[in-house]
Amino acid sequence: MDQRTQFIADYLRQSLSVTELCEHYGVSRKSGYKWIERYEREGPAGLAERSRRPQVCATQTPEAIVQALIEARQALIEARQRHPSWGAKKLLALLSRRHPDGAWPARSTVCDILGRHGLVRKPRVRRRVGHPGKPLTAMSAPNVVWCADFKGQFKTRDGLSLDGH
Numbered sequence: 001m002d003q004r005t006q007f008i009a010d011y012l013r014q015s016l017s018v019t020e021l022c023e024h025y026g027v028s029r030k031s032g033y034k035w036i037e038r039y040e041r042e043g044p045a046g047l048a049e050r051s052r053r054p055q056v057c058a059t060q061t062p063e064a065i066v067q068a069l070i071e072a073r074q075a076l077i078e079a080r081q082r083h084p085s086w087g088a089k090k091l092l093a094l095l096s097r098r099h100p101d102g103a104w105p106a107r108s109t110v111c112d113i114l115g116r117h118g119l120v121r122k123p124r125v126r127r128r129v130g131h132p133g134k135p136l137t138a139m140s141a142p143n144v145v146w147c148a149d150f151k152g153q154f155k156t157r158d159g160l161s162l163d164g165h
Helices: 003-013 018-025 029-047 063-081 088-098 107-116
Strands: none
Touching: 003 018, 003 029, 018 029, 063 088, 063 107, 088 107
């Protein structure tokens, strides 16, 4: 049987006080009272493990600002033919001119918001050229293999190309 369920069963038998039960099960009195309160309010389902994830984020951008940014971005997309390089910086400048009393987030936050809503084009992936590889000829001693770059045919001062033609 689960520890919490056993704790509640012992509590309902009223054989020990809550303090003694908490000492017996090795939990704090605060946790013991929390389990009892949840059991009385929700029944056995209240004893299940719950997520510890925060329900809200204190620094989250308000939804009204996010919607204003998205709507302004949609207007910018329509004007994209004339101004293809407009992004978060320009968007913030336009919105702060239109609504100077608004508390607008930082440029990086605006970039994150636009990216989350799929309003930013992904950069093209550039193919990286790797190392050319090992030499074609085995080198057994210093200066055994000499290399020269061939720059193509070119004329010298006498008007002839390097190969004599």
